[in-house]
Amino acid sequence: MSDLYAEVILPLPLHDAFTYQVPGHLESDIAEGKRVVVQFGQKKLYSALVTALSSKKPENIDVKKIYEVLDEQPVVLSKNIKLWRWIAKYYCCTLGDVFKAALPGGLKLESKSKVFAVDDGTEAELTEKEQLLLQQIGSENSTVDELQKKLRNDFSYPVLKSLFKKNCIQIEEKINARYKPKTETFVKLHPEIENKKILNNKLNDLQRAKKQQALLLHFCEKINAFKKDVLLSVSKKELLDGTGFTPAILKELVKKKLVIQFQKQVSRIEEETENSQVSINLLNKHQEKALTEIQASFEKKQVTLIHGITASGKTEIYIHLIDEILKSGKQALYLVPEIALTTQIVRRLKNVFGKKVGIYHSKLSSQERVEIWDKVLQFQTKPENGYQVILGARSAIFMPFSKLGLVIVDEEHENSFKQFDPAPRYNARDMAVILGLQNNAKVLLGSATPSFETYYNAVNGKYGLVNLKKRHTNVELPETLVADVKKAYKRRQMHSVLSPELYELMQGAAEKNEQSILFQNRRGYSPFVECFTCGWIPKCKNCDVSLTYHKYKKRLTCHYCGYSQQMPDSCDNCGSNEIKTRGFGTEKIEDELKPLFPNASLARMDLDTARSKTALEKIIQNLESRKTDILIGTQMVTKGLDFEHVSVVGILNADNLLNFPDFRAHERAFQLILQVSGRAGRKNNRGKVVIQTSQPEHPLLNLIISQDYTSVFKAQMEERKLFRYPPFFRLIKIVVKHKNQQTVDRAAIQLKQFLEKNNKLILLGPEYPLVSRIQLWYQKEIWIKFDKSLHLDNTKDFIIDCVSKTKHLPDNSNCVINIDVDPM
Structure with missing residues (x-):
């Protein structure tokens, strides 16, 4: 009987770690950070993560045994688990929630996971147990549960994992989101051709089929047949491209049993052929000064903010800092708000650092994420094989870095860095x-419009602060004009959705062969449709919102x-056929601009046109190569894009941003308008920005025109101090569903009554949010404000206790109550 016990965490929303006994035959294999198979509940098996080992048996508990150890090496480092515990505590969620969010899907196994075979044609050497398991999986999908029942004692999790590593199987985490491996056709010699003599005979047999003979010779040269550094196969694309040989000729070689064609799974991760192709750009004197100041700041502070105006060349400074870290043998993490919008940064980093750069985000497949995770882990033992730089979206924060030296957070003010659902809401x-x-690593936060909380920390000395106030090419910041659309509509001067000022500037840009960007933060054709007879507006049957009209789908x-319905021909309320669209989204703007600019090429950048990464890259490439003259987009166009020939930017409806009911509305309006303005005139001439509004006298607009960040910050700080909002007070939002x-x-009233027992908490609500029902779930919010002097952990423990008491009251067991710390 073994005296070793393992504390494990499960990928379930459970606060506790659980203790299991380690069987004697597994003692030498088990270690902290490895995954093990455990039974939880009556029947279900999970892959759990070992967080600690002990010889002390828990008292008064019947301890179950660990089934198997899945990993030869730990998949998570102890410093990762330390971060997970911090996240669970700070964001009031369970360690299981963090485990589920942190680990890629391919590393999480449970008995309901589906398994299916992949024929990649590699004929990987398989053990007897692997062959047996693979045969059992066959062509039909099986769950891990089903395989266990069929194979009984012959079933083994390590064998399953080994087949996964050899690309013989795929593990599907979600039944409704099956991962399709990327395959390519490869060609190899027929197994009957065992030596050079047989090959020569076969070549002689092809004397009358000269093209087939030539292709076979070309193929043998490609794979270096029967030589020491032999390649077993070559892709069909590589074999035929640019040669004049056709697939039909290859087909004849297959028929004659000279070669075999097979499907092979290929990695979607693009590898660079060289370590470095492009030298690092030299910095101008302003960038040099900023770099020196950052380095000096890092001597004293762990965290530094670089407040650099748009187009000041912050990315080049980041590259110089990454280069320094790489030379010292450490790793760097470069976080960006949305990976899909950073094609330009990806290209730049890969050009400079080549194979050292890995890209990690949630749109990669399960297999790819596991591959990248492994390569980051490998850096600890084999630096030449591992990734030294990771460029990623927010989920990259969980990567298993062993020698982290630098973390860069670009566009640090962006909301996209906040996880809203599910937990952890970090x-x-x-x-x-x-x-x-x-990790004792330096952290650099960068933005042209820093979040007010970050800037407050910088000006108060918690963070270092470096300013970069000159554009990279010394081009002036764009000239900003305010257009009064209320007045223009009255005088009938509007050109569809364009004010006369914006229309004239766009006409001028078109004549000079320059480009324009229009920003409207609503996709679709129109935000809603309305019956002009009785005022009826079609609403969603699952949510308390009006339905958006999409003209291209006519829905x-x-x-x-995601609920959708056909555009009605008549009113459901009064039967009238006077159904009209109201307001305008990006699709309608594109429609209305076609007759105004008949010779211009128009494109849209929103969730409808850029659902896939390739579609988005094409939109960006078309603008870069000047195939697109006018780009209409949602918030996507504001995020760090760099276009040389954009001279005009139009914000079509600033009122929506200025009047949003939120204490951060002015901060966000300032950030968004300034960021989208920064797309104009980045390289050559000074750009022009037109802000369309019906409130031209709004005080924030003058500060936007002068790009006076400091004045906006000071005004907002006074308001926030007066009304007790961050950064002076802490904020927690509770949502009851x-x-x-x-x-x-x-339930919301009961929860408030429990919370009121702590008279140091300021409670707002419970109130319904703007959208009070989503996907049939009604929701109410309680906002809690409390002074920073209050003990944070004790306050959170009190809030968690109140939530627990509320859920245990009669008829509340099915209530969902979410805690969001530092809500955005």
Whole structure:
């Protein structure tokens, strides 16, 4: 009987770690950070993660045994687990939630996971057990449960894992989101051709088929047949491209049993052929000064903010800092708000650092994420094989770095760094700071419009602060004009959705062969449709929102749950056929601009046109190569894009941004307008920006025109101090959800009553948010404000206790209550 016990965490929303006994035959294999197979509950098996080992048996508990150890090497480092524990505690979620969010899907196994075979044609050497398991999986999908029942004692998790590593199987985590491996056709010699003599005979047999003979010779040269450094196969594309040989000739060689064609799974991760192709650009004197100041700041502070105006060349400074870290043998993490929009940064980093760069984000397949995860781990033992730089979206914060030296958070003000659902509801920018502290790595936050919380920390000395106030090419910041659309509509001067000022500038840009960008933060054709007879507006059946009209689909769609219906011919309320569209989205703007600019090439950048990464890259490439003259887009166009020939930017409806009911509305309006303005005149001439509004006298607009960040910051700080908002007070949002409205009302009031027992908490609500029902779930919010002097952990423990008491009251067991710390 073994005296070794393992504390494990499961990928389930459970606060506790669980203790299992380690059987004697597994003692030498088990280690912290490895995955093990355990039974949890009556029947279900999970891959759990070992967080600690002990010889002390838990008292008064019947301890189950670990089934198997899945890994030869740990997949998670102890410093990762330390960060996970911090996240669970700070963001009031379970360690299981963090485990589920952190680990790539391919590393999480449970008995309901589906397994299916992949014929990649590599004829990998398989053991007897592997062959047996692969035969059992066969062509039909099986769950791990089903395989266990069929194979009984012959079933083994390590064998399953080994087949996964050899690309013989795929593990599908979600039944409704099956991963399709990327395959390519490869060609290899027929197994009957065992030596050079047989090959020569076969070549002689092809004397009358000269093309087939030539192709076979070309193929043998490609694979270096029967030589020491032999390649077993070559891709069909590589074999035929640019040769004049056709697939039909290859087909004849297959028929004659000279070669075999097979499908092979290929990695979607593009590898560079060389370590470095392009030298690092020299910095101008302003960038040099900023770099020196950052280095000096890092001597004293762990975290530094670089406040650099748009087009000041912050990316080049980042590259110089990464280069320094790489030379010291350490790793760097470069976080960006949305990976799909960073084609230009990806290209630049890969050009400079080549194979050292890996890209990690949630749109990669399960297999790819596991591959990248492994390569980051490999850096600890085999630096030449591992990734030294990771460029990623917020999920990259969980990567298993062993020698982290630098974390860069670009566009640190962006909302995309915040995870909204499911738990953990973390902010990757704040996590980057903790990650830096735990790894003794330097953290650089960068933005032209820093979040007010970050800037407050910088001006108060918590972070270092470096300013970069000159554009890279010394081009002036764009000239900003405010267009009064209220007045223009009255005088009938509008050109569809364009004010006369914006229309004239766009006409001028078109004449000079320059480009324009229009920003409208609504996709679709129009935000809603309305009956002009009775005022009826079609609403979503699952959510309390009006349906958005998409003309290209001729459907009304809900942007919250995806519900859609045909555009009605008549009013459901009064029968009138006077159904008209109201307002305008990006699709309508594109439609309206075609007759105004008949010779211009128009494109849209929104969720409808850029659903795939390749579609988005094409939109960006077309603008870069000047195939697109006018780009219409949502917030996507504001995020760090760099286009040389854009001279005009139009914000079509600033009122939506200025009047949004949120204490951060002015901060976000300033950031968004300034960021989109920064796309104009980045390289050659000064750009022009037109802000269309019906409130030209709004005080924020003058500060936007003068790009006076400091004045906006000071004004907002006074308001926030007066009304007790961050950064002076802490903020926690609690959302109560249930499909029955009365249950939500009752549970929210009960929760507030528990919270009121702590008179140091300021409570707002419970109130319904702007959208009170989403996907049939009613929701109410309670916002909690409390002074920073209050003990944070004790306050959170009190809040968690109140939530627990509420859920245990009669009829509340089915209530969902989410805690969001530092909500955005």
